[in-house]
Amino acid sequence: QQQVRQSSQSLTVWEGETAILNCSYENSAFDYFPWYQQFPGEGPALLIAIRSVSDKKEDGRFTIFFNKREKNLSLHIKDSQPGDSATYFCAASEASGSWQLIFGSGTQLTVMP
C-alpha cells in the first residue's frame, strides 16, 4: 500500500493557466511535506514544503494547500510557464527517526505554449 499517493501520472495545461497537482497520504505521523521538481537527467530538487501545523504555504507562483483532516495536499502552480514542465514528486516524512522521505509516484507536468 502506497503511503504517499499522487493521483495523476500526467497533467497538461496551457501556458498561463494554473496547474493543480494532488497528493494524499496514509500515515498520520507525517508532519513535513515537501514537493520536489525533477527535470530529465537531473536529480529531484526541493521546490516548496509545508509543515502539518500550516494549511497554506506560498512561494512566488507556487502554493501548497494542506488539509490535515482529509490527509491530502495540493500544489498549485499559478501562471504556468513552459519551463515548469517537469516531474513533480510529493513526499512526506515524520519528525522522529531518520527523516527519511517517502515519495509519491510523481506527476509529469507539461505546459503547452
Add this chain to the structure above:
Amino acid sequence: EAAVTQSPRNKVAVTGGKVTLSCNQTNNHNNMYWYRQDTGHGLRLIHYSYGAGSTEKGDIPDGYKASRPSQENFSLILELATPSQTSVYFCASGGGQTEVFFGKGTRLTVV
C-alpha cells in the same frame, strides 16, 4: 551550494557481476540515502545511514548492501546484479528533516 556527487553516471553490468555505486557529499550532513527511481514507483528508499560506520535498511533492501566508510562517502553495492536492478539510482544527503539534497543519479543497466 550543497553538493552530492555520484559516480559513475552510467553503468552497464552483466548479470551475476558485482556493481558498486559511489556517492560523495561536501555538505557535512550526517544522513545519507540511496533511492532507486522506476516509472510508476517514484523514488524508493534502499538503504540509509546516520553517519560514518552506520547503515540501515530502507523499504527495498533485498539484493543491495551499503557502506559508509566516512562522513562524506556512501556506497551502494550489488553483489550479484540482476536485470531487475536495472534502474536509475539517486544518492541524497540530509542535515535535518528539511534539508535533503540529491545527486544527479546513476543509470544502471544490467544485461
